[in-house]
Amino acid sequence: MKCITIVGARPQFIKAATISRVLRCTPAVTEILVHTGQHYDSYMSDVFFEELEIPQPDYHLGIGSGTHGSQTGKMLEAIEAVLIQEQPNLVLVYGDTNSTLAGALAGAKLHIPVAHVEAGLRSFNRKMPEEINRILSDHSSDLLFAPTETSVKNLLHEGIPENKVHLVGDVMYDAALYYENLADTHSQILSKLKLSPKGYILATIHRAENTDDSARLHAIFQGLMQVAQEIAVVLPLHPRTRQALKRENLFSKVSEFLLLIEPVGYLDMVMLEKNARLIATDSGGVQKEAFFYRVPCVTLREETEWVELVEMGWNCLAIPSNPTWVKTCILNCLDQTSGVHPEVSFLYGTGKAAQLTVTILIQH
Ligand code: UD1
Ligand code: UDP
Numbered sequence: 001m002k003c004i005t006i007v008g009a010r011p012q013f014i015k016a017a018t019i020s021r022v023l024r025c026t027p028a029v030t031e032i033l034v035h036t037g038q039h040y041d042s043y044m045s046d047v048f049f050e051e052l053e054i055p056q057p058d059y060h061l062g063i064g065s066g067t068h069g070s071q072t073g074k075m076l077e078a079i080e081a082v083l084i085q086e087q088p089n090l091v092l093v094y095g096d097t098n099s100t101l102a103g104a105l106a107g108a109k110l111h112i113p114v115a116h117v118e119a120g121l122r123s124f125n126r127k128m129p130e131e132i133n134r135i136l137s138d139h140s141s142d143l144l145f146a147p148t149e150t151s152v153k154n155l156l157h158e159g160i161p162e163n164k165v166h167l168v169g170d171v172m173y174d175a176a177l178y179y180e181n182l183a184d185t186h187s188q189i190l191s192k193l194k195l196s197p198k199g200y201i202l203a204t205i206h207r208a209e210n211t212d213d214s215a216r217l218h219a220i221f222q223g224l225m226q227v228a229q230e231i232a233v234v235l236p237l238h239p240r241t242r243q244a245l246k247r248e249n250l251f252s253k254v255s256e257f258l259l260l261i262e263p264v265g266y267l268d269m270v271m272l273e274k275n276a277r278l279i280a281t282d283s284g285g286v287q288k289e290a291f292f293y294r295v296p297c298v299t300l301r302e303e304t305e306w307v308e309l310v311e312m313g314w315n316c317l318a319i320p321s322n323p324t325w326v327k328t329c330i331l332n333c334l335d336q337t338s339g340v341h342p343e344v345s346f347l348y349g350t351g352k353a354a355q356l357t358v359t360i361l362i363q364h
Contacts, residue, residue, distance in 0.1 A: 001089045001090060001361070002029075002030050002086065002089050002090070003031050003032070003088060004034055004082065004083065004088040004090070004092065005019075005033050005034065005094075006034050006079060006091065006099055006102070007033065007036070008035060008036030008037065008038035008098070008099030009095075010044055010045070011094075011097075011172075012095055012097065013048035014052065014175050015094040015118065015175070016033075016054065016094055017048070017052035017053070017054050018171045018178065019092070019357055020033070020055070021354070023358055026362065029358070029361075032058045033054070033058050034057060034082055034103075036078070036102065037060060037062040038098060040064055041263075044239065048266060051266055051267055052179070052266060063075050063078065068129055072101055075102030076105055079103055079106040083107065089112070089113070091103055092115045092361075093107075093116050094117045094171075095117070095118045096133045096137070097130070098129070100116070100133055101137050104116060105136070108141075114137075115142065115361060116143070116144050117145045117357060118145070118147055119138050120138065120144060120148075120150075120151030120152060120154045121134055121147070121151050122135075122154045122305055124303065128207075129208065130284075135158075142164060143164060143166065143364055145168050146165055146166065147171075147353070150307055150308060152165055168360070169348055169349015169350060169351075169352065169353035171353045171357070172288055173288070173349055173351055174349075174351050174354050176292040176293070177351040178351075182267060183268075183270035186267050187268045189264065189271050190271060190275060193259065195234065195275070198276070198277045199231070199232065200231060200233065200234050200259075200276060200277065201227060201276060201280060202233075202234050202272050202273060202280075203224055203233055203280045204236060204238070204281045204282070204283050204286050205238070205241050205282050206240050207283075208240075209282075209301070210300065210320065211240050211241050211244040212244065217244055217248055218248065218250070218323070219322050219323050219325070220320045220326055221245070221258075223322075223323040223326025224330075225257040225323075226323060226326075226327040227280075227327050228257040228258055229257075231334075234258070234259045234261065234276075235260055236262065236263045236264045236269070236272075237261065237262065237263065238263060239263075269289075273289050277296075277334060278298065278330060279297045279298070280298045280299075280300060280330050281297065281298075281299060281300065287299050288348065291314050291347075296336045297316070297333075298317075298318050298330050299316070299317050299318065300326065301317065301319070302319050308344075309347075316332075316333045
């Protein structure tokens with residue numbers, strides 16, 4: 001079987017690393033890796049290929065940044081050309097970015113079976129670009145690998161036939177288990193930043209609804225600056241957020257209060273997450289990693305597609321409407337480490353999502 005994997009953005013490199021490792025040990029499969037170039041700075045892309053030992057892409061499309069239509073359109077055209085040349089049996093896409101949608105559409109239009117890893121997530125907020133990408137990618141796919149029971153229900157509710165949907169668990173949980181020890185032995189980030197375990201809050205912000213809305217951006221960063229007067233706040237800064245802070249003339253003020261660092265590689269990120277007193281984030285992946293490492297989490301969004309963590313009380317959803325609310329939610333949750341019931345330990349599978357996915361791909 002010839003499988004073309006499409007990746008392009010940071011979280012997809014991490015997800016693809018887990019499945020590619022299994023695919024490469026499976027003689028029946030040849031994987032061809034296509035990088036759309038959606039993320040291109042070395043700390044948004046190369047570092048993951050090196051650290052996670054992902055093979056160099058067979059095709060690098062070099063699409064880069066752009067408006068949604070332009071970026072997705074260029075990817076669609078370039079991926080289509082690769083698919084026509086390679087004639088694969090399968091297109092494998094991950095998550096909910098513009099690279100995911102372009103890959104799924106290109107495959108579906110050429111009648112090549114499409115497999116979607118991390119299918120069925122819904123925030124039910126169609127203003128999120130990711131929500132449109134998820135829905136369209138799922139409805140273009142032939143094999144849908146759902147990470148949670150809720151995601152399975154969402155797909156069935158939308159009329160996707162049950163035989164296309166497979167509950168396999170979350171490949172990011174596989175990654176968390178696989179790389180945790182490696183992070184312990186390889187990452188020097190805590191000493192480099194002079195941080196002590198549980199002596200800081202880790203924050204990440206990059207979602208368009210927060211960075212592109214001036215009031216939201218001010219509320220979040222002013223709230224975080226107030227928190228930093230009580231406990232150190234470390235924030236690896238996504239390039240989108242760096243630009244937004246500069247645009248709003250907030251950058252220099254924020255850098256006085258928060259420890260702003262460049263985006264970090266995955267092993268350093270795992271180390272920062274595991275040792276944080278609390279994580280404040282708008283990232284999908286980081287919310288779950290907080291749970292994997294049993295660190296309290298505040299999600300600075302109106303809603304989340306990872307609803308289980310909010311329902312069980314691990315993740316506190318805080319709409320970033322004003323600085324005081326952001327600060328209050330974070331400080332109130334600092335010690336909120338309610339015991340995790342044994343049943344929910346396997347909310348995201350057992351760490352075998354990648355193996356299960358590949359087994360089903362081959363059977364198909
Ligand atoms: C994208 C995904 C989002 C995902 C995130 C992971 C879409 C619609 N969004 O958001 O779902 O959570 O990746 O991080 O696909 N930039 C750089 N260097 C880079 C990459 C981007 O400077 O290597 C800057 C560019 O100015 C670009 C902006 O960041 O315009 C946003 O990048 P883009 O890939 O469009 O969206 P993300 O916010 O990264
Ligand atoms: N991540 C990382 N370095 C960083 C920030 C995030 O390695 O500086 C990892 C994080 O641990 C998680 C993934 O990137 O595994 C999440 O990506 P991101 O927040 O960009 O996207 P999302 O999950 O929201 O789509």
